[in-house]
Amino acid sequence: MIKLIEKIEGEAKLNFSFKDEKIDFVTIEFMSTRNIENILKGKHALDALVINPRVCGICGHAHLIATVQALEDCYEDLKISNKAKIIRELTLNFELIQNHFKWFYLTLLPLFGHKQQVLKATYPSQLMAKAIALFGGQYPHTSYTIVGGVVCEPTEMDIIKLNHYIDETIRFFENNLVKTDSNSFLLSDKIDKFLEYEGDLITILQQIKEDDMLALGKSYDRFISFGENSYFKKAKSIKTKVNDSVSIEYVKESDIPSSFAKSVTFKENYYEVGPLARAMINKAALVKDSHRKYGDSIFSRILARVCETSQLLAHSKKLLERLDLSEPSYINPNVDISKINGSGTSAVEAARGSLIHKVELQNGIIQNYEIITPTQWNLSGGTKKKQGVSQKAMIGLSDTKTAELVFKTFDVCSVCTTH
Amino acid sequence: MIKLLWLSGITCNANTHSFLNYPFIEQFLNDFEFIYHPVLDSSYTLQEIVSNEIECDVLLIEGSISPEFQRADVSIEDIIRKYAPKVQKIVTVGTCATFGGIFSQSDYKDVTGLHFDKEQKNQKFENLFDKTISISGCPIHPEILVNTLYAIKGDIALRLDNFLRPKEFYAYTVHNGCVRNEYFEYKVDAHQFGELEGCMFYDHGCQAPFTHASCNKILWNEVNSKTRVGLPCFGCTEPTFPKANLFTTKKNMGVPENLPLGVGKRVYLTLAGITKAFKIPRLEKKLLDD
Structure with missing residues (x-):
């Protein structure tokens, strides 16, 4: 039975086979590809900073940051100011936050029988877009970070404005998602106690409990994350055992016969990426307690994504305290990019998980470009014997409607997958 | 209530998300109804849109167009051919839908905008030329799209440039x-x-x-x-x-x-x-x- 899954930044087809009235296997098919990697070939390296955000309208900023870091990795000794690094990290945080609000109020609510709450999605996400625009000029599709730093020169007045955008977003979170002050929320470490709060997140989590859905959506309990910054770590977590010896060289992409998307493995195994993976690696107390009780289910996955929103808002405030505006925004690279021969790799944590870019340059011209997106990790299509992460999470369910719910808790991005 | 159909061609969805940055979106959604939108709840599913003929006043096209490209297993050109003759206006949303844009370099065959292949005028949908307004931009500016839609709603005659863009914004x-x-x-x-x-x-x-x-x-x-x-x-x-x-x-x-x-x-x-x-x-x- 084939079901067209809509409103996932595009569509995908899920082809279910049933046995004894339970889903026995499911294949995931993406029907198109734009082949941006080919578009990049032969282009000037810096043009990738303009082209790559256009991979995706909702997480294009992550593609920008991944691009600039891959290009900078082609240099042997390139200096970037701490200020530029912090500004890049901030704007990437803001993109993750706007995504998570949209996902919760536009994608998730209807799956639980509620109406979309458009204003609750757009109000905080617009504040975060303004925060990006302060540095980047606009959102979506800025190219404000270039090899050597960032193009902007923020002033103290900009930072005052920015603090207001962040504070207002925190206030929105506290008044809507979990009705308490963020400090107590961030210190919560017991999921049962946490459920005594009120708020839109709590309503959904309670509904999962009451409707007997706590066991839904479990997969391999195997997580990975490659992006590193002052908040996220590069590591994997097998159940709760965290190990930081992960290297991108063991990441492999392979074709799926039925789909335009490609599978991704780390050392031949499928891994879950995204907020739940990051929370497990960061040992975020509340998510860990939820995981201890309910495993890598939709409950923990939804909780992790919303918790991350609050954590990133708080962390952004801390980052701002470390920002020294007297440092240079941009340091002219000592070698012009047109003289660069070499290759570079980058990994950043995008809203949906690890995003990897690889580039090869010859005299500053792109010879080859590879992009591995987060959704590819979660939606890798395996065989019956070796299922992908989201495939495994859907097997055993008794209807396709529940399967769609489980599928969408991964926050699927079709346009990224069909880059 | 003006009924809108937001149809996506070859796109990154940034026009969709830029539209969501319109500050008075609640007001907008009180004044317009999406029979289909790629992110917002709408009256019909994409599957229903492509397999039926739903009543609609304005067709919004995001993304570039290729005869090879399909949405829900139906050619994007066929979907346009089905809805375009009935609607009062067509709006090409973004540079891809207007001129072909970045994805004219993708692997699809004959990728263009609705009426233009870069500067060149297309013959294919020439009969729709007079009812089209182009809102170019990669992505579109939300206010420019929204105000154009209000102009259509209010029957305000917009003066357009040679690429069908409202001069009010593109002069x-x-x-x-x-x-x-x-x-x-x-x-x-x-x-x-x-x-x-x-x-x-x-x-x-x-x-x-x-x-x-x-x-x-x-x-x-x-x-x-x-x-x-x-x-x-x-x-x-x-x-x-x-x-x-x-x-x-x-x-x-x-x-x-x-x-x-x-x-x-x-x-x-x-x-x-x-x-x-x-x-x-x-x-x-x-x-x-x-």
């Missing part, structure tokens, strides 16, 4: 309203990235003086613009987007290849000579220093 250049204008006018040409001062036109590829758009008049996200922060304009509202070598100004014998709209090379050189005679200390030093 301006991105240069109009840029806070770096004086550095351009007096040819203070030493721009460095990461500074409040300087103009990106002379060395860093800024296309603002010859790009039709209101980015510095109707600010982005209500706060800023690319050129204001020090990022060159890449000409994303124009048929030629994206050009190559976007961070470098192409010059012949020291003269930028693309000059401000309507300015000839000879006049430019004369003017450049005169402006060079200005030595304006205010513009030579850092803006905020004593």
Whole structure:
């Protein structure tokens, strides 16, 4: 039975086979590809900073940051100011936050029988877009970070404005998602106690409990994350055992016969990426307690994504305290990019998980470009014997409607997958 | 209630998300009904849209068009052919839908905008030319799309340019309203990235003086613009987007290849000579220093 899954930044087809009235296997098919990697070939390296955000309208900023870091990795000794690094990290945080609000109020609510709450999605996400625009000029599709730093020169007045955008977003979170002050929320470490709060997140989590859905959506309990910054770590977590010896060289992409998307493995195994993976690696107390009780289910996955929103808002405030505006925004690279021969790799944590870019340059011209997106990790299509992460999470369910719910808790991005 | 159908071709969905940045979205959704939208709840599913003929007033097309491209297993061209004759207006949302844009370089066959293949007019949908309005931009500015839709609703006749873009928004250049204008006018040409001062036109590829758009008049996200922060304009509202070598100004014998709209090379050189005679200390030093 084939079901067209809509409103996932595009569509995908899920082809279910049933046995004894339970889903026995499911294949995931993406029907198109734009082949941006080919578009990049032969282009000037810096043009990738303009082209790559256009991979995706909702997480294009992550593609920008991944691009600039891959290009900078082609240099042997390139200096970037701490200020530029912090500004890049901030704007990437803001993109993750706007995504998570949209996902919760536009994608998730209807799956639980509620109406979309458009204003609750757009109000905080617009504040975060303004925060990006302060540095980047606009959102979506800025190219404000270039090899050597960032193009902007923020002033103290900009930072005052920015603090207001962040504070207002925190206030929105506290008044809507979990009705308490963020400090107590961030210190919560017991999921049962946490459920005594009120708020839109709590309503959904309670509904999962009451409707007997706590066991839904479990997969391999195997997580990975490659992006590193002052908040996220590069590591994997097998159940709760965290190990930081992960290297991108063991990441492999392979074709799926039925789909335009490609599978991704780390050392031949499928891994879950995204907020739940990051929370497990960061040992975020509340998510860990939820995981201890309910495993890598939709409950923990939804909780992790919303918790991350609050954590990133708080962390952004801390980052701002470390920002020294007297440092240079941009340091002219000592070698012009047109003289660069070499290759570079980058990994950043995008809203949906690890995003990897690889580039090869010859005299500053792109010879080859590879992009591995987060959704590819979660939606890798395996065989019956070796299922992908989201495939495994859907097997055993008794209807396709529940399967769609489980599928969408991964926050699927079709346009990224069909880059 | 005006019924809208938002149809996606080959796209990155950024027009969809830029639209969600419209500040008064609740008001908009009270005044318009989406029979289908790629993110917002709508009256019908995509499956229903492609397999039935649903009543609709305005067709919004996002993304470039190729005869090979399908949405829900139906050719995008067939979906357009089904809905276009019935609607009152068609709006091409973004540069891809208008001119082909970035994805005209994708692997699909014959990728174009609805009426234009870059600057070239297409014959294919010529019968729809008179009912189309183009809102170019990569992505579109939400206010420009929304206000155009209100103009359609209110039966306001919009004056359009040769690419069917409302002059109200596209008669301006991105240069109009840029806070770096004086550095351009007096040819203070030493721009460095990461500074409040300087103009990106002379060395860093800024296309603002010859790009039709209101980015510095109707600010982005209500706060800023690319050129204001020090990022060159890449000409994303124009048929030629994206050009190559976007961070470098192409010059012949020291003269930028693309000059401000309507300015000839000879006049430019004369003017450049005169402006060079200005030595304006205010513009030579850092803006905020004593």
